[in-house]
Amino acid sequence: MVIEQEQAQDVAVRDFAVPVVDLGPWVDVDAYDDAARARVARELDAACQAVGFVQVLGHGVPDAAVAGLASAMDDFFGLPLPDKRALEVPANRGYSAPKSESLSLSLGVEPANRMNDFFEAFNVGAEARSYAGLDLDEADYGLNVWPDVAGFRERVEAYFAEAGRVARTLLRVFAAALDLPTGYFEDLTDHSIDVLRMNNYALPPGEITLDGELTGMGEHTDFGLVTVLWADQVAGLQVLGREGGWHDVSPVDGALLVNLGDLTAHLTNDRWMSTLHRVKPPVVDGRILRRRSAAYFHDGNVDAVVATLPSHLDASAWGGTPGEAYAPVTVRDHIAAKLAGSRQGRVNVSAVREAARVLASRD
Ligand SMILES: O=C(O)CCC(=O)C(=O)O
Numbered sequence: 001m002v003i004e005q006e007q008a009q010d011v012a013v014r015d016f017a018v019p020v021v022d023l024g025p026w027v028d029v030d031a032y033d034d035a036a037r038a039r040v041a042r043e044l045d046a047a048c049q050a051v052g053f054v055q056v057l058g059h060g061v062p063d064a065a066v067a068g069l070a071s072a073m074d075d076f077f078g079l080p081l082p083d084k085r086a087l088e089v090p091a092n093r094g095y096s097a098p099k100s101e102s103l104s105l106s107l108g109v110e111p112a113n114r115m116n117d118f119f120e121a122f123n124v125g126a127e128a129r130s131y132a133g134l135d136l137d138e139a140d141y142g143l144n145v146w147p148d149v150a151g152f153r154e155r156v157e158a159y160f161a162e163a164g165r166v167a168r169t170l171l172r173v174f175a176a177a178l179d180l181p182t183g184y185f186e187d188l189t190d191h192s193i194d195v196l197r198m199n200n201y202a203l204p205p206g207e208i209t210l211d212g213e214l215t216g217m218g219e220h221t222d223f224g225l226v227t228v229l230w231a232d233q234v235a236g237l238q239v240l241g242r243e244g245g246w247h248d249v250s251p252v253d254g255a256l257l258v259n260l261g262d263l264t265a266h267l268t269n270d271r272w273m274s275t276l277h278r279v280k281p282p283v284v285d286g287r288i289l290r291r292r293s294a295a296y297f298h299d300g301n302v303d304a305v306v307a308t309l310p311s312h313l314d315a316s317a318w319g320g321t322p323g324e325a326y327a328p329v330t331v332r333d334h335i336a337a338k339l340a341g342s343r344q345g346r347v348n349v350s351a352v353r354e355a356a357r358v359l360a361s362r363d
């Protein structure tokens with residue numbers, strides 16, 4: 001019996017793959033028919049159930065926008081540390097120096113070791129004033145700060161607009177995949193808290209003493225509805241499979257990774273997965289290979305209440321408890337609880353289901 005279980009585990013590890021979905025029919029709408037769009041919705045539904053991570057092609061983001069983002073990141077992260085630290089601000093914006101965030105605390109789990117989260121990041125995002133005509137509070141959104149680097153803001157904003165378009169397109173496909181009208185999520189997202197986090201995984205030059213196993217970014221789930229993740233092809237990203245093992249993930253040429261956040265798990269009562277993931281930078285001769293990624297978080301309107309969809313209240317069909325649903329939560333309260341964990345070192349006791357999965361994966 002034990003051997004059978006081990007063999008099943010081996011097969012699960014071998015067969016793990018992040019599905020590739022071509023979004024073309026939803027991006028280049030005139031070139032495709034409804035049947036093609038329905039097919040994409042079915043593929044996305046299957047991927048969201050099985051893995052919670054997808055690689056999307058046909059997203060329509062020009063190569064030049066991605067190249068511009070990457071070069072802007074290189075220019076910024078190449079600055080001397082004091083110049084970068086001058087852009088540290090209290091809100092979820094600006095610069096975060098290495099080891100200043102602890103993402104596993106956002107789930108209520110103590111980091112497995114003290115070398116956790118060896119990445120630096122720079123965040124920009126939607127500001128309350130981006131949504132003209134709505135009386136929104138800047139404190140809920142945050143104000144951007146920009147480095148004094150020629151063309152940085154233009155390059156980052158160009159990519160930000162493209163990633164936001166992809167995220168909004170994905171929510172239309174999600175609605176179709178969930179048998180809802182395609183505009184269903186617009187009320188939840190028309191003044192969405194969106195943040196682009198540019199990550200740079202690098203150790204300072206010199207010798208490093210490894211204190212336990214090195215982690216680039218601790219295991220976590222993303223907070224919001226959906227994340228559009230550009231990552232270069234340097235190994236490091238790992239995602240937790242349904243069977244409880246960690247798997248390396250590297251995007252195919254031209255693909256953007258997409259993963260679901262907690263709020264989508266809330267909506268679908270865990271039929272779709274807010275998948276745990278982490279980054280393990282490869283250490284070669286005591287040095288980390290540099291790795292870059294940029295995560296566009298599409299989190300939803302600050303005042304939206306996210307509740308399980310009426311069609312998803314009975315979770316028994318996908319292995320859950322009949323009638324069990326997540327408690328409705330506002331986007332504001334959910335994000336605040338998660339950020340208090342990752343940025344202020346406070347354990348987030350409300351993330352019970354995610355924390356249980358992290359702990360199970362360490363056994
Ligand atoms: O670096 C990566 O590939 C993942 C980044 C990530 O998970 C995040 O920023 O939330």
Ligand SMILES: [Fe+2]
Nearest residue numbers: 221222277295
């Ligand atoms: Fe993430």
